[in-house]
Amino acid sequence: MNVKDSDIRTIIVDPNGAETLVQVADSLAKDLKTTGLTTAQIRALFGEVRQIEAEWDMEAKRQEAYRRLVLLRPKMAYRARKERGQAVKMLVDVLDKALNEIIKGEESKRDAYFRHFVEFFEAILAYHKAYGGN
Numbered sequence: 001m002n003v004k005d006s007d008i009r010t011i012i013v014d015p016n017g018a019e020t021l022v023q024v025a026d027s028l029a030k031d032l033k034t035t036g037l038t039t040a041q042i043r044a045l046f047g048e049v050r051q052i053e054a055e056w057d058m059e060a061k062r063q064e065a066y067r068r069l070v071l072l073r074p075k076m077a078y079r080a081r082k083e084r085g086q087a088v089k090m091l092v093d094v095l096d097k098a099l100n101e102i103i104k105g106e107e108s109k110r111d112a113y114f115r116h117f118v119e120f121f122e123a124i125l126a127y128h129k130a131y132g133g134n
Contacts, residue, residue, distance in 0.1 A: 003028060003094050012101035012116045013109075021120050028094060029127030037087035039133050042125050045079060045095070048072060053118055056111075066110065073099055095121065 007024050010017040032042075052072065055065035073096055080092040098120060102113040 008097045011120050012098050012113050025123035026127050029124050030131055033128055033131040033133050035087040041088050
């Protein structure tokens with residue numbers, strides 16, 4: 001699935017983008033399931049996001065969490081290259097665009113943007129499982 005940049009922007013930046021988030025996550029998860037993406041492959045990336053989220057919630061570690069978020073991009077690129085097939089690459093391409101929206105966004109809005117990113121990733125994982133992802 002080719003997710004439009006405008007949809008990614010709506011999901012991350014627009015406070016009213018929940019409907020777009022659900023539609024895109026549903027469609028993407030369905031496509032990822034058919035390409036053979038496993039839950040373990042998703043969780044390998046999602047686990048890192050959860051660790052970043054834990055730091056993000058501590059004001060004293062917010063800058064460190066933001067740095068880890070930026071450094072997630074090369075980790076995802078490595079993971080996409082390491083895993084054979086297109087499934088991980090499809091997921092990483094979408095997540096990378098979403099991360100870019102956070103990184104290039106206004107600093108005062110990064111917290112909200114990061115929360116939207118986590119919600120989007122959670123929705124992808126949930127729909128993947130709903131479609132029988134293993």
